Amino acid sequence: MTVTVSADVIVLDIEGTTSAAGFILGDLYDYARPRLDEVLGRDDDTVRAARADAIAETGLASDATDAEIADALRELMATDVKSTPLKTLQGILWAEGFAAGEITSQFFEDVPPKLHAWHEGRIRLISYSSGSIASQVPWYRHAPQGDLTPLVEDWFDTVNAGPKKDAASYRTIAASVGVAPDRLLFLTDHPDEVAAGLAAGWHVIALDREGEPWHGSDFAAPSVSSFDEIVVSR
Incomplete structure (x- = not known):
């Protein structure tokens, strides 16, 4: 199944969305x-x-x-x-x-190529995770597929945005990046985060990856199993 959305900004969850929860x-x-x-x-x-x-x-x-x-x-x-x-x-x-090279990060194989394609298509990419920004940046920098930080424009966590299950957090992000809610797309694997993003007026696509904690959940938004099934246009 392919899901098509028109958006200017894609906001990315990490755990279960770009990367395996089990690894983290x-x-x-x-x-x-x-x-x-x-x-x-x-x-x-x-x-x-x-x-x-x-x-x-x-x-x-x-x-x-x-x-x-x-x-x-x-x-x-x-x-x-x-x-x-x-x-x-x-x-x-x-x-x-x-x-120190003592740990490395992990990304699903379908993720880096799509991030590069979206970036080249002038779609802004933002990271929003419950993990601190101090952990998000090196996670992207030390990807096995190469440094992905140049693709990400901004970073949000529960300190500068708020809890991920709270619609107000998504309004905070929208105001910070200066984009109308209906021009923002959130990619996440958590049903409660799906609901919060929708409540803030965002587009949301749920990642329903086999083997991940929320696989098979009843999502309130369209779901896909891979970034390859997502088409974003401006």
Whole structure:
């Protein structure tokens, strides 16, 4: 099935959409999990803010140790809770891991060629993920198919846009990029994100990839199994 949409901007989810969720929940989570204690102890403004937010979010005492906070965050990771302070800390660790060559990213084979084609067709590409921008940029930069960051114009996460299941977040993105809602296309694999994008007046196409967590869901928008089934015109 081919789905055709007229849009000026494509906003891309990552997990389950451009990339396999299992890779992120496996390799990347495994890399960050044992390193949380160390990063929490750093003398850094971003880390200190994330530490305070993690304490508040997990209900720990204000004098909680780094080990206690790390254990609480690992519990959130076990159930894939989309925690902003956790994502901030993971982003720091992943960026360092990518730079050191200790971890790599992964993209479905159908994704990079379409991103290049859309970019060449002057369709603007934007990334919006629950993962922090600090993790999104190296994820695209270290793609096995080559650096994809030159194709992406802007980056959004739950800090500068808001939660992905909230329609207000999509209105924030539309205002930021200066594009009318009906000229924006969101690609995601999550049914609740599909609903939020539609509620904000966007075009939405659901990625229903076999083997991914939300495969076979009842999506409120047209669904495809590959980027090859998406045609976007301006």
